[in-house]
Amino acid sequence: MSEPLVLVTQSGAVQTLALNRPAALNSLTAALHAQLLAALEATAAACDVRCVVITGMGRAFCAGQDLNDIAAAPASGSGDPAPAPGSAGAQAQDLGRVIETLYRPLCLRIRSMPVPVLAAVNGVAAGAGACLALGCDLVLAARSASFIMAFSxxxxxxxxxxxxxxxxxxxxxxxxxxALLGDKLPAPEAxxxxxxxxxxxxxSLPDEALALAQRLAAMPVKALVATRQAMDAAAQLDYGQALAQEAAMQQTLGAGADYREGVAAFAGKRAPRFTER
Known part of the structure; x- marks a missing residue:
């Protein structure tokens, strides 16, 4: 039986998902997409998980789309006969379909996770791999790592x-x-x-990532996720609309158990024990 393309481990309330195609710099294939999305769905449903870390095995985080994968193969030249509809060649020409069926669901799942998502970038993050990391809530990178918008x-x-x-x-x-130049951006400059x-x-990246994830897991994750949602939504709102959104979301959080616990812990001069998710 082949080794999983996503390795799932858990330490306390922190779950780590490691892309596991190190020989191919963890480049993305349809199979890797499917396993990563399934792992995220399972994590979202796991009540004992309060933070997720996404990282890569080996010397890369993710080199982007695997161009050897049939779905991303370029269309044939204009002198070649057109592939039959529904054939592998026809699918290879439709990158829009690849985005809609593979990338869009993955990006939206990461952005809608009910817990904070941390990217631990252990090496090169190129193309879709770079954007995958940047779509997480926080990005922690090894000093030797780099980010490359390789699309152009x-x-x-x-x-x-x-x-x-x-x-x-x-x-x-x-x-x-x-985006236009596609130059390599070292992590310190990023x-x-x-x-x-x-x-x-x-x-120190693995330990630092775990420590940061554990810190997030101990915080009121429902409020952290609401903060992500509010900031993303506010990018499309004017100032007055953002204020109204804050009031509505704060009303919900203010009626929750974590707010009561936070206030009680502050008054009692003790560490809070947050439980909502």
Whole structure:
């Protein structure tokens, strides 16, 4: 039996999902997509998980789409006969279909997880792999890691949420520079530009990622997820609408057990014990 393409481990309330195609730099295939999405769905349903870490096995986080996968193979030249509808060749030409059936569900699942999602970028994150990491709530990267918007190098535009994420993370000028030029961005520079949360020494990445995830898991995760949702939604709202959204969401959180526990712990000068998810 072949080894799983996603390795799932759990430490307390933290679950780690490790992309497991190290020989191919964890590049994405339809099979890897299916296993990662299934793992995320299972995690979302697991009441004992309060934070998720996504990382890669070996020397890369994720090199993006595996171009040897039939779904991403380029269309044949104009002089070649057109493939029959529904054939492998026809599917290979329709990258839009690949986005809709594989990438869009994965991106939306990460963005709608009921717990915080941390990317621990252990090596190169290129193309869709870079955008996959940036779509997580926090990105922690090894100092030797790098981010490459490699799409323009093969005649494509950023996908996996890249056109939405990049301008919001670093502004239009920096986003266009990264996307158009496709230059390698070392993790320390990515941190300096605000593309990621923080970079750490390579050897300490696993421990730092677990410590950060455990810290998030001990916090009121329902409020953390609501913060993500509010900030994402506020990007489409004016100031007054954002204030109204805050009031509505705060009303819900204020009626919850975690708010009562937080206030009681503050008054009692003790550490809170949050339980909602």
């Amino acid at each position: 190098k093969i005649g494509l535009l950023p996908d996996t949420g890249g056109t939405w994420l990049l301008p919001r993370l670093v502004g239009r000028a920096q986003a266009l520079g990264l 941190e300096r530009r605000g593309l990621i949360w923080r970079c750490v020494d390579d050897a």
